[in-house]
Amino acid sequence: MSEDWSPEEVAATVADYLVMLDHELRGEPYNKKDHNRQLQSLLHDRSAGAIEFKHANISAVLVELGFPYIDGYKPRANYQQLLKDEVATNYLERESRNASLGAAGEALALEVEHRRLWDAGHKQLAAKIEHVSRSQGDGLGYDILSFETDGRDRLIEVKTTSFGAMTPFFASKREVAVSDERAQNFSLYRVFKFREAPKIFILPGSLRESCELDAVQFRASL
Numbered sequence: 416m417s418e419d420w421s422p423e424e425v426a427a428t429v430a431d432y433l434v435m436l437d438h439e440l441r442g443e444p445y446n447k448k449d450h451n452r453q454l455q456s457l458l459h460d461r462s463a464g465a466i467e468f469k470h471a472n473i474s475a476v477l478v479e480l481g482f483p484y485i486d487g488y489k490p491r492a493n494y495q496q497l498l499k500d501e502v503a504t505n506y507l508e509r510e511s512r513n514a515s516l517g518a519a520g521e522a523l524a525l526e527v528e529h530r531r532l533w534d535a536g537h538k539q540l541a542a543k544i545e546h547v548s549r550s551q552g553d554g555l556g557y558d559i560l561s562f563e564t565d566g567r568d569r570l571i572e573v574k575t576t577s578f579g580a581m582t583p584f585f586a587s588k589r590e591v592a593v594s595d596e597r598a599q600n601f602s603l604y605r606v607f608k609f610r611e612a613p614k615i616f617i618l619p620g621s622l623r624e625s626c627e628l629d630a631v632q633f634r635a636s637l
Contacts, residue, residue: 419495420469420584428466429501445488456596458545464508469498476502477511481579503583520575520606521558523613527604528561528571535564556593557601567573569619570604575606580614582607586622592621 420428431454437444451463468491475490476499477483484490498542510516525546532541542564548558559571568605571591574584577592584605594601603618 419497420458420461422497422501424461424495425495425501426505428454428469428472429459429498429505432470432485432488432604433505436483439485440483468572472498477506480506481582482506494602507585516575516577516609517573521548521573522616523572523575523606523609524559524573524604527615528559532562532564537562537564537574540564540566549603554589556589568597570601571604571605572601574605575609577610578607580605580607580616586626586628590624591628594620597624598624600623 431450433594435445435447435450444617446554451466455461455463455481467488468486470485471491472494474484475492475494479499525544527540528544532538532544544564545557546558546562547560552593557572557575561569561571563569572586572590572594574586575580576584577593594603598621601620603622605616605618606613607616615619622628
């Protein structure tokens, strides 16, 4: 067999690693040997040692991306690019599907917006702020309808991560389109280090101007 693993092998191994990582981060017991044996049945002639080495490669990718990793798999570099792409995509998709994290980030952004308008002496505008992803559904392309101090709309899409400020995020086709069509009103609020010490920075205008977009899934890197 060639040294490089197939996309199917890489996807299966990354998915298995991230299941173990979920258990580890939650403090739940799991058995690495059992996971290894199950993978051997899927990967066609990959040895237990080869799988462990690939898991160590995944640890190296996670360290490079600034994400947590399984301490028992010491990071080993010199991995194939396909592995890095799969890890980044898989991990970020998991985080983007974390409903509780997203809701908490939106709640923080709402608090920030209310405070901003109150401090500016615009209590009536603050009272009109609407959490539209809750009241109207999640398909508008933004999460919060807020206002500038002159009364103009401020359309806020919130993206939350428990990792660092430069962590890539996923943007939907609709979100990108709204950021284009209403660039003068649109702002992306990036909430980062949420579990440690939440912070926010703002990207106003079109996401095409402020981010590098991967057009396949609109994975945005700052």
